[in-house]
Structure formats: structure tokens, C-alpha cells
Amino acid sequence: MPQLDLSVFPTQLFWLALTFIPLYLILWKVALPRVTEVRESRRGRIEADLEKAESLKSEAEAALADYDKAIAEASAKALESVREAGRKMSEDAERQREALAAKLSDQLAEAEKRISDEKTRAIGDIGTIAGELAQASASRLIGGEIGLDEANAAVASVIRDSA
Amino acid sequence: MASPLEQFEIHPIIPLQMGNVDVSFTNSSLYMVLTVVITAGFVLLGMRHRALVPGRLQCAVELSYEFIANMLRDTVGNEGRKYFPFVFTVFMFVLLGNLLGMTPYSFTFTSHIVVTFALAFFIFLGVTILGFAKHGLHFFSFFLPPGTPLPMWPLLIPIEIISYLSRPISLSVRLFANMLAGHTLLKVIAGFIAVLGVAGVLPFAFVVVLTGLEILIACLQAYVFTILTCLYINDALHLH
Numbered sequence: 390m391p392q393l394d395l396s397v398f399p400t401q402l403f404w405l406a407l408t409f410i411p412l413y414l415i416l417w418k419v420a421l422p423r424v425t426e427v428r429e430s431r432r433g434r435i436e437a438d439l440e441k442a443e444s445l446k447s448e449a450e451a452a453l454a455d456y457d458k459a460i461a462e463a464s465a466k467a468l469e470s471v472r473e474a475g476r477k478m479s480e481d482a483e484r485q486r487e488a489l490a491a492k493l494s495d496q497l498a499e500a501e502k503r504i505s506d507e508k509t510r511a512i513g514d515i516g517t518i519a520g521e522l523a524q525a526s527a528s529r530l531i532g533g534e535i536g537l538d539e540a541n542a543a544v545a546s547v548i549r550d551s552a
Numbered sequence: 553m554a555s556p557l558e559q560f561e562i563h564p565i566i567p568l569q570m571g572n573v574d575v576s577f578t579n580s581s582l583y584m585v586l587t588v589v590i591t592a593g594f595v596l597l598g599m600r601h602r603a604l605v606p607g608r609l610q611c612a613v614e615l616s617y618e619f620i621a622n623m624l625r626d627t628v629g630n631e632g633r634k635y636f637p638f639v640f641t642v643f644m645f646v647l648l649g650n651l652l653g654m655t656p657y658s659f660t661f662t663s664h665i666v667v668t669f670a671l672a673f674f675i676f677l678g679v680t681i682l683g684f685a686k687h688g689l690h691f692f693s694f695f696l697p698p699g700t701p702l703p704m705w706p707l708l709i710p711i712e713i714i715s716y717l718s719r720p721i722s723l724s725v726r727l728f729a730n731m732l733a734g735h736t737l738l739k740v741i742a743g744f745i746a747v748l749g750v751a752g753v754l755p756f757a758f759v760v761v762l763t764g765l766e767i768l769i770a771c772l773q774a775y776v777f778t779i780l781t782c783l784y785i786n787d788a789l790h791l792h
Contacts, residue, residue: 409671
């Protein structure tokens with residue numbers, strides 16, 4: 390069995406040391422640090438990117454919140470102005486209606502006053518007309534001249550008695 | 553027919569003498585040098601672009617890096633990071649030694665007990681020194697599992713010491729025996745192919761299947777060797 394041949398032990402041990410140790414040194418000092426470095430930089434990059442994405446996301450969320458707020462404010466404002474306009478319109482209508490009503494009642498009062506004046510005048514005239522009528526009809530009936538003052542007094546006394 | 557053990561013979565390629573010790577450059581040395589060249593070339597070539605988005609080769613390098621780093625982290629924890637280059641070297645050295653040995657007409661230096669034992673003994677020695685450096689004489693408490701009742705001490709302490717001392721043997725023999733047995737078996741069965749003539753198709757098919765299995769074992773044994781190294785480091789750092 391060649392494995393038990395002691396004469397080839399030294400060369401194997403010698404070359405094992407001469408290959409293993411340099412390989413260890415190369416990997417330890419040169420090769421593996423490169424792998425570590427690349428992996429670190431990649432991890433750093435990924436973390437930085439994730440951080441950036443996170444901050445962009447929060448920015449976007451803030452923008453969205455601002456937008457929502459602006460929308461809400463605008464709609465509240467719009468509602469307010471619609472209400473305002475409605476109130477103004479109803480106020481105007483009320484005022485116009487009141488003005489119209491006042492004007493109408495003025496006219497009504499004036500018309501009533503005119504009617505009552507007319508009535509007063511007509512009632513006053515009735516006495517005069519009745520006096521004249523009484524004078525004329527009495528003159529015709531008795532054929533004499535009766536004074537207008539006497540006729541008027543008679544009429545006035547009749548009106549007073551019948552009242 | 554050549555002996556199935558002929559493949560394990562060591563032939564000098566360049567005879568060298570140091571004092572009166574023979575340190576010839578042999579077929580074994582050749583494959584060790586190849587292992588170093590391929591491993592170093594693999595990592596250095598793979599990382600030459602240091603790309604943020606790795607290419608195929610860089611991906612392979614990073615995968616092996618991650619594989620060993622995870623193994624070390626799972627068994628030892630974060631204190632094990634310091635020993636990562638060593639563990640990585642052990643893994644790549646054994647893996648390449650095993651896999652290069654699967655090439656026809658090549659030589660498997662891990663099939664020699666002296667190589668595997670030297671590696672295992674070096675690891676054992678290093679881990680023991682690490683344990684004493686870290687815990688001083690308290691390291692001896694490793695040989696007494698905590699909570700052992702007093703009457704068991706005389707029995708348990710020798711068992712623990714023997715099992716600790718046999719670590720380099722079990723570690724080296726496991727690798728050596730696997731490689732030896734696998735390659736011998738392949739050779740024996742391959743020997744039947746020519747002898748059996750047409751019926752040689754059967755052993756041939758068997759050799760094909762077995763070659764696949766041997767490649768699996770080559771990787772598996774490298775893994776086992778490495779994870780045991782990690783476990784020993786863990787024991788030295790954390791005792792129990």
C-alpha cells in the first residue's frame with residue numbers, strides 16, 4: 390500500500406506546507422478581502438437605495454397628504470361660497486319683496502285715503518245737493534221763493550234727526 | 553492487470569534533495585500546486601471586475617464564499633469571522649484535491665493518510681492552542697460536561713480526553729479512507745470491463761454511476777472536513 394511508504398512522507402509534508410500556506414496567505418490577504426469588499430459595497434449600495442426609496446416614499450406620502458388637504462380646503466371653500474351666494478340671493482329676494490310690499494301698502498294707503506276723501510267730499514256734497522234740491526222742489530210746490538239758507542238748515546235738521 | 557492501488561503510488565517528477573531528506577516534486581505535489589493555482593485563480597479571476605452585479609464566475613466565487621461564511625456563522629457565530637480565511641482555505645484545498653482526483657489519470661493527494669493527518673493534526677493543534685489562549689487552564693473544564701454527577705467523573709473524564717485526542721485521527725482517517733475506498737472500488741470495477749468482453753457493459757455502467765457517486769463523496773467529504781473544523785473552533789471558543 391503506497392500510503393504506508395514512509396520514504397514518500399517528507400516530500401508530501403514538504404509540498405503540503407509549501408502549497409497550503411501560500412494558498413492561505415493569498416486567500417487571506419488578497420483574494421477574500423476583495424470578495425468582502427464587493428459584498429460590503431453592494432450591501433451599502435442596497436441599503437442606501439432602500440433608504441432613498443423610503444425617503445422618496447415618505448415625500449410622496451407628504452405630497453399626497455398636501456394634495457388631499459388642498460382638495461378638502463377647496464371643496465370646503467366652494468361649499469361656503471355656494472352657501473354665501475344662496476344666502477345673498479335669498480336676502481336680495483327678501484329685500485325686494487319687502488320693498489315691493491312697502492310700495493304696495495303705500496299705494497294702498499294712498500288709494501284708501503283718496504277714497505275716504507272722495508267719500509267725505511261726496512258726503513259733504515250730499516247736504517248741498519239735498520239743500521238745493523229741497524229749495525227747488527219746495528219752490529215748485531209752494532210757488533214761493535224759499536231762501537237757500539233755510540232749505541239747507543231744514544235738510545241739516547232732517548239729517549241730524551235721522552242720524 | 554495493474555493493481556488497484558497503483559494509482560496511489562507517488563512518482564517523483566523533479567527529484568529534489570534538502571539535506572538528506574527527499575523533497576522531490578512528485579505527482580502528488582503537482583496536484584497540490586494545481587489546487588493552489590485553480591483556487592487562487594478562481595477567486596482572483598472571479599473578482600477581477602469587482603462588479604456590483606456579479607457575472608457567472610463572480611457569482612460562483614461569491615456563492616462559495618457565502619457557503620463557507622454561513623457554515624462558520626451557524627456553527628461558531630460571529631466570533632468565528634477571524635478564522636474564515638483559514639476555514640475557506642481548508643475547504644477549497646480539500647475540495648479541489650478530491651475533485652481533481654476524479655479526473656482520469658490524475659492523482660488524489662487527499663487519499664494519502666500523511667497529507668490528511670498533517671492537515672487534521674495542524675487543525676487540532678491550532679484549535680487546542682486557541683482554546684488555551686482563550687480560556688487558560690479553564691480549558692480543561694472542557695473534558696467535564698457540566699452537570700455530571702461526581703461518581704461519573706473518573707469514567708467521563710478519560711472518555712472525553714480520549715475522544716478529544718482522537719479528533720485528528722478520526723478527521724484524517726475519514727477523508728483518507730473515503731478517497732482510498734472510492735478510488736480503489738472504481739479501479740477494481742473498471743478492471744472487469746476489459747476482462748468481461750461484451751458483458752463488460754455492465755461494470756462500465758456501474759463505473760459511470762459510481763463516478764457520479766464519487767464526485768458527490770468528494771464534495772461531501774470536503775464539507776464534512778470543513779464543518780468539523782468549524783465545530784472544533786467553536787468548542788475551543790465556547791467550550792461547551
